[in-house]
Amino acid sequence: MTTPPAQTRAIRVTTFGGPEAMRLETIDLPAPGAGEVQLRQTAIGFNYIDVYQRSGKYPLPAPTGLGHEAAGVVERLGDGVADLQVGDRVVYMNAGVGAYAAHRNVPAARLVRLPDAVSDEDAAAVFFKAMTAQYLVKKTHAVQPGDIVLVHAAAGGVGQILCGWARALGATVIGTAGSAAKCEVALGAGCHAAIDYSKPDWVQQVIDATGGRKARVVYDSVAQHTFMGSLDCTAPFGLVALYGAASGPAPAIDPELLNKKGCLFLTRPSVFPHNADAPTFRANAKDVFDGMASGAVRAAIGARFALADAAEAHRAAESRSVTGAILLLP
Secondary structure, eight states: OOOOOSEEEEEEESSOSSGGGEEEEEEEOOOOOTTEEEEEEEEEEOOTHHHHHHHTSSOOOSSBOOOSEEEEEEEEEOTTOOSOOTTOEEEEESSOSOOSBSEEEEEGGGEEEOOTTSOHHHHHHHHHHHHHHHHIIIIISOOOTTOEEEESSTTSHHHHHHHHHHHHTTOEEEEEESSHHHHHHHHHHTOSEEEETTSTTHHHHHHHHTTTOOEEEEEESSOTTTHHHHHHHEEEEEEEEEOOOTTSOOOOOOTHHHHHTTSOEEEOOOTTGGGOSHHHHHHHHHHHHHHHHHTSSOOOEEEEEEGGGHHHHHHHHHTTOOOSEEEEEO
16 A cells, blocks of 8 residues: 655645636645545546635635545545545545645545446536536426426536436426527537527527426526526426526515416525435435436536646636536646
8 A cells, every 4th residue: 555645736725816826736634534534536526616716706715725526536544434445436525625636635424435337537527516406306396207497507517417317307408598509508418498598588488499388497597697587487386496696696586576476486405405414415426326327417528637737727617618527637
């Protein structure tokens, strides 16, 4: 067995700003504490929240690392870890900021073993996004055959997974996106129809796409630009799941409006409460892996960058020049 490293390479941010704010540094790596394991990371997932945190839009105490998900191999166990072994391939999310690193100590409860059929790269590319899609299609609204489902930002990372998974569950899936090119991506991800929500009549186009039927559930991660239209696209007694705010916060509404629009339900869920304890987290992760095995969940990797080139990865993400997931490789 190799000697565990006393140091590792990691991206650090001292002053928030553009991609150049990220620096690859050599940092100390202590032995894993009680309940922790030490990972040799093999593939690191990129999420757009990384840009917001790097830029200071979502403030973090400085200096700080970046990144929320990665796959890797267990190299060392802390005291009290009994459910993992050295050599296990694992993936994580929600283990605190700092995934942009070659090695890392992570609480064992935040890790889940990878099935042999799921590669490290595929796991890192989709795990956070697929775990978000999982609670949306299985918990927030359990999608049923025959449902009409509307997915905003259908060409995005979570959106593409949502569309493919909802279709695999038997739904008719209508996607929206902000351009004709993105609508093509949404169609490729599983949408039966894709509508450009930058057009003023997008709500009517969504309703026309289903022959006049409205959606049983609307998954809205855009918010400010789409929320009021989402209410108009929802069938009576249907649900609007507002799970993000890519265009800014949704406008405040009087609850009476939900009554007037058809006795609608409105929820604002998020991924972490749905994975608050290790058994639930691992059960939900198994659902994701089963979805990957069946083809309902697909890992579409758009670009790979070395960890040292994290700034280039962020520039590619901000310029929207990559379709599919971005990976960092230590």
